[in-house]
Amino acid sequence: MSDRRLRWLSREKIIPREGAVRGPDTALPSWFDHLVDLVVRIPVQGLAWGEVAGLVRQALAADLVRLWTYRPEEGLRLLAQSGEATELPKEVTRPAPVGFESLPPRTLVTGPLAGTSWETVLSQVDQTEFWRDKIAQVLVLPLHTGGRVVGRLDVGRRRALAFAEPDRAHAMLLAGMLGLLIGQLVSRPEPSASERAALLLRDALATATSAREATVRLLEAVRWRSRAETMLLVRWTREERAELVASVGAPGVQPDPAAFASARIAMILRGVFLQGRAQEWREGTTVGLLFPTGVSSVLAVPLPEHVETTRGLILAAWRESDAEGEEEARALLAALGADFMSLLVLINGEEQLSGARAHAQWLEEVAGALVEQGEPGAVARAVWYLLAGRFSVSAVGLVLRRGTELAWLWVANGRPQALRRDVAGDSPLAPYLTAGRVTRLDTEQWERWRAVLPQDLRPVSGLVAPFPNGEGAVVVSSERTLEPEIEGWLERLAAAIGPHAQALSQRVDESVARERRERALVDTLTTEERERRELVEAIHDRVLQGLASSLYRIELTLRRAEQQPIEQTVLELEQVRDLLADQIATLRDTIFRLRPASLDHLGLVAALRDYFSQLERTRGIDVEFLGELRERPAPDIEERLYRIVQIVIEQARLPAGISRLAIRLRQRRDGAVLLVLADDGRWLGQEMWERLPGIALAEEWVRLSGGTMQATGLAGGGTAVAIAMPARRERT
Structure with missing residues (x-):
């Protein structure tokens, strides 16, 4: 990375925020939030294109909307239709009009169905179908991605009401977004300047609170991509004077607002509009008039005049000459010019809203x-x-x-x-x-x-x-x-918000349950890995090593049996016997920890008594256990209760440094099993309890078994856990 890029990236930038909502005095219409939500949150493969067509129909106050995809080898294919049509088109796939694939971006054709030249955008079949559906006014936009045609938007009105300037501004914005979406349905090359511009436009619209803020965010995105120090949007009024609408960038290189009121600046900007193309200004009189200090080059790009009442201009400035950055700015602004113009129209509308x-x-x-x-x-x-x-x-x-x-x-x-x-x-x-x-x-x-x-x-x-x-x-x-x-x-x-409180509460429950399941999965993997590690350690590091040592000592005793007294041989064999007994005991403890045999043969009470005895012997904990069940629960309930007790004690309570443990196990008249564990460990609160290792897994097991699990702190210090589970799990 060059030093220039490193210096530029170190400067303060505007960072789009998450969760933004529409701000006050906005001209963005009510359908806009829904459309942006569809574009940003839903993958293109899962979009309900009929709903998208319906939003376009609402946005443009139309009676009929059709969305088409276009591939050179296939032609036009109907993607979705919304509105008052007599019937669906008989041919969902049809050849495109001659020259359709060569139409440039931002092409818009609108007018009455009779008397308008439609040869490049509508075939005779398209026009016949509009006549059949009693359409009077038509607006057609080819949809582009990466500089190539990927689809077409057809909009029709039955009433003789022409599509006005705001309609066309909205249609241009929609064309950019729809082109990006439909472009993802067809094969496409690496992102071009048009595609990069469409992504920048989508992100700016998704996080903006108004058309003005969307403009600021889009300017900032282009400035960041082109490494410019500052970027300005200038409006040219009917009175032939310039007004600064929005600016982003370093404060030290912002222009003097009074400069735009001077006749000399007005003359320079008027020349840009008259020529209708981008101009570059290097260090000199023009740059010095606009920017006080620190600017070596300026790029002036006029916005396309696709509406009659508003004109605009974008100025980008660099401290040091940056040919690569200027070229990127040219490409992005050429692709986004119509979108900036549409946003400028909406800003004009925002300024008229108040109260x-x-x-x-x-x-x-x-x-x-x-x-x-x-x-x-x-x-x-x-x-x-x-x-x-x-x-x-x-x-x-x-x-x-x-x-x-x-x-x-x-x-x-x-x-x-x-x-x-x-x-x-x-x-x-x-x-x-x-x-x-x-x-x-x-x-x-x-x-x-x-x-x-x-x-x-x-x-x-x-x-x-x-x-x-x-x-x-x-x-x-x-x-x-x-x-x-x-x-x-x-x-x-x-x-x-109040009327939706219950729905929001349900979403909180779903979120809590989802987080609990995620933690339970982590606990499951952790527990499984820990048990595997302990099993390997017990078998490989202790049992196998002990067996190998016993085998070696037996072979050594056999070789020396004839050269040593019989008493010495007997003594060595007794030592081998003791060593083998230790290995057998280790294996028994390991098997017991994985699944005690008493759980299957004698039931839950006997298995827990054996477990607590082993806990006292190996951990030195004072355990008091009282348990009695009139009848044995189902085997799967017994197994789950045993594993839940083991997980809670070993993963959540032993690491807390407990020294005393009391357990009560009994059965209600309906057969449900009640288990209470109390210890002298410190209670840290419900939130900390739910995040202890193993607790999410234990709670999920209890929930899946149809039971409940609650934990609380004791008045005299300590923690208590109460578990209730049915004796039989209902089958669904």
Whole structure:
């Protein structure tokens, strides 16, 4: 890597955040979140193309939408159709119009079906089908990936309403995204500049809160790829003057905003628009007028004029001449020019949106859509990003009721925290869940919340916004006094999230169960590997070595038997006998640890008694065992209970340094088996208990057997575990 690249990469960059939601005063329409979610989260092979076509129809207020794939050897093939069609096309595969494969990117043909020249984009069969479906206005876009045609988008309206400028701007954005998706369905070469540009556009749109932020993110992505020091988007107004819309890059090389108001700069930029092509400026008068110091080269790229009322220009600047970076910037901006232009149109629309009513409606729509489609952790992160960008918020908590428990999903300083749980009745949040209003907390009140707060969080003030149904709340904290305006935001967020609290709680349960199964799998592999290692150690390092030594001593005794007294021979054979007895005892202990024979022949009580006796003998632990069963449970229940006791004691409790252990085993009238283990080990809390080695595996075995397992701390110190399992496992 060159020194120039290393120096550039060391500079501060804007990093797209996760979980972003649509910001206030945005012109991005309501269908946009759903489409971006489909593009970003679902693999192209699993996309519901009919749903995609339906979103396009909604976006463009159309009556009929058709999506086609294109391969030179196959022609056009119908991928999906949505809308009011008389019937599906009779020929799902058909030849493309002459010259269709040579159409350049960003080609758009629109107009009335009668009287418009469609030869290069629609065949006679296509036009006949539109007539059959009573289509009056048509918009057609070839879809490109890597500079080649990969598909086609057909949009039709039955009413004689032409596709206006906003429709065409949306269509251009959709064409870039659809081209990327459909391009993945057909074979494609290495990513070209167009493909790289499409990926940058997708990422920028997926994490933006508005068209303006999408523009900033896209500028930053192009700047990063081209190693430019700064990149600007300039709007050319009807009054023939330049306005700086967005800028990214190092603060030291940002232009003087007043420079754009000068007549000389206006004349220079007007010349770029008139020529209609990119221009390079080296160190000199023009560069000096725009940038104060530290810039050696500037690239000016005019945006294509595919709408009549808006014109734009992008300026990229480098401290040092970088031919490779400038070439990358040229290629990306050429591919993204129409997308930047479409975003600029949407920015114009955003600037016209204002008022508290539009903001409240947007907030409710975004929160509702986010809850319906996102995981609880993603919802908590999105709420944090939403509030932290406007208020002095240090942490946000999403609290959900789960039966008798409350689940706390915290995001502190943008970082998700581990799931916390507490008993609903004893929780510090309990009195606020039914308050019906946003409540402000001070430093003294926060002290009662210490058990459920993220570590290292020292809040000074905070707010609790309960859900209208009392099934949870949104909690925010700050190291400063929170602004009064945040209360309205929290009230609307709680109202939007509240109706979905039960669904979010179910997703938390699914997430907890998934994590438990993952830990159980790790515990299973760890236990299996440990037992294999102990078996190898017992057989190879002790038994086999002992047997080899015994064999050697027997052979030595045989060779010396005639030269030594009989008493010496007998003594040596007795020593060999004792050595063999030790090896037999080692094998018996090893076999017992793997599976005691008494478990099959005598039952669970006898097997546990033998196990605890061995535990006292080998570990020096004081064990008290009382157990009696009226009837033996099913063999698989006995085996699982024995293994669960063994795992809990050896993997979770012995490493805690216990010295005393008490076990009670009894049977209820319905035959269920109750087992309680108590020891003098320290109780570290429910969260730490669930993460101890072997506990996830034990809990999963109990759950699969239809039983329950609970652990708690003892009043006088120590830990108790209670397990209840049916005597017979139901077959399903």
